[in-house]
Amino acid sequence: MGRLISVASGKGGVGKTTVSANLATAIAKLGEKVAVVDADVTMANLALLFGLQSAPITLQDVLMGDAEIFDAMYEGPYGLTVIPSGLGMGGYRKIDPERMKDAMEKLAQNFDYVFVDIPAGIGDNAMAAMAATKEYIIVLTPDKAAIADALKAKLTAEKIGLKAVGAIVNMSQGLKEEPTNEEIKNILEMAVLGRVPLDREVRRSFLLKKPAPVVVRAPDCEAAKEFMRIAYRITGIAPKAPEKKGFLTIIKSIFGGKKKR
Numbered sequence: 001m002g003r004l005i006s007v008a009s010g011k012g013g014v015g016k017t018t019v020s021a022n023l024a025t026a027i028a029k030l031g032e033k034v035a036v037v038d039a040d041v042t043m044a045n046l047a048l049l050f051g052l053q054s055a056p057i058t059l060q061d062v063l064m065g066d067a068e069i070f071d072a073m074y075e076g077p078y079g080l081t082v083i084p085s086g087l088g089m090g091g092y093r094k095i096d097p098e099r100m101k102d103a104m105e106k107l108a109q110n111f112d113y114v115f116v117d118i119p120a121g122i123g124d125n126a127m128a129a130m131a132a133t134k135e136y137i138i139v140l141t142p143d144k145a146a147i148a149d150a151l152k153a154k155l156t157a158e159k160i161g162l163k164a165v166g167a168i169v170n171m172s173q174g175l176k177e178e179p180t181n182e183e184i185k186n187i188l189e190m191a192v193l194g195r196v197p198l199d200r201e202v203r204r205s206f207l208l209k210k211p212a213p214v215v216v217r218a219p220d221c222e223a224a225k226e227f228m229r230i231a232y233r234i235t236g237i238a239p240k241a242p243e244k245k246g247f248l249t250i251i252k253s254i255f256g257g258k259k260k261r
């Protein structure tokens with residue numbers, strides 16, 4: 001059975017969709033079988049990050065009982081599976097808890113990791129989506145309002161019986177007034193998995209004609225590097241040591257010796 005992980009926040013606009021997309025892609029890049037699900041059925045925008053806005057079958061169809069979860073799967077980068085929600089105004093706007101649970105269990109049987117992008121707040125849809133998972137990640141920005149709302153989301157997740165994976169601090173600007181990871185860890189009483197900087201490359205991901213998460217599009221930007229570090233932390237996979245190029249390897253590569261893999 002794979003891990004079913006909610007990506008929740010409490011406060012809106014702190015980066016749940018960005019974190020869900022990048023973390024899922026980063027872990028797929030490490031070779032794991034990963035799915036990412038947009039459970040934000042009213043304000044769906046995960047699809048936009050993968051250029052899937054015209055997906056004909058979405059999670060809404062599954063929640064209406066008109067399609068199977070496997071019909072709503074689309075291919076993302078590195079073999080990632082993306083399950084979008086419909087962007088239109090019509091369709092199902094309330095998550096049916098039983099259908100959601102059933103769909104997520106089917107995913108858990110087929111994937112190593114399933115990340116679920118949870119709607120902001122602690123309303124019915126957020127609760128129904130979280131209840132279909134087993135673990136949760138809290139995304140927050142380093143400010144008081146986001147920390148307060150993160151605490152509410154944490155208490156909600158715990159009431160449902162989910163296990164904390166940890167918190168991800170997003171859009172850090174490195175200001176000395178920002179709460180530190182240590183302070184956030186103490187307030188939320190959970191591990192801080194990483195601190196993703198405010199990075200213009202992340203913002204561009206949403207704006208480009210051919211959108212893609214930064215871990216694919218701009219892997220060398222600071223935000224992408226932090227997403228990769230978080231991916232290693234969550235999976236427990238050891239980061240690859242940078243390849244040391246000895247004198248002999250360099251000579252061989254110049255004179256067409258043994259091909260590098």
Ligand SMILES: Nc1ncnc2c1ncn2[C@@H]1O[C@H](COP(=O)(O)OP(=O)(O)OP(=O)(O)O)[C@@H](O)[C@H]1O
Nearest residue numbers: 012013014015016017018120171197198199202203
């Ligand atoms: N690390 C970052 N650096 C720069 N911009 C970011 C970063 N993370 C997120 N953003 C931008 O902030 C905006 C909000 O991000 P996102 O949509 O991921 O938040 P959200 O929590 O899913 O919002 P909502 O609550 O509306 O679902 C987007 O325009 C996104 O590109």
Ligand SMILES: [Mg+2]
Nearest residue numbers: 016017040045
């Ligand atoms: Mg979102």
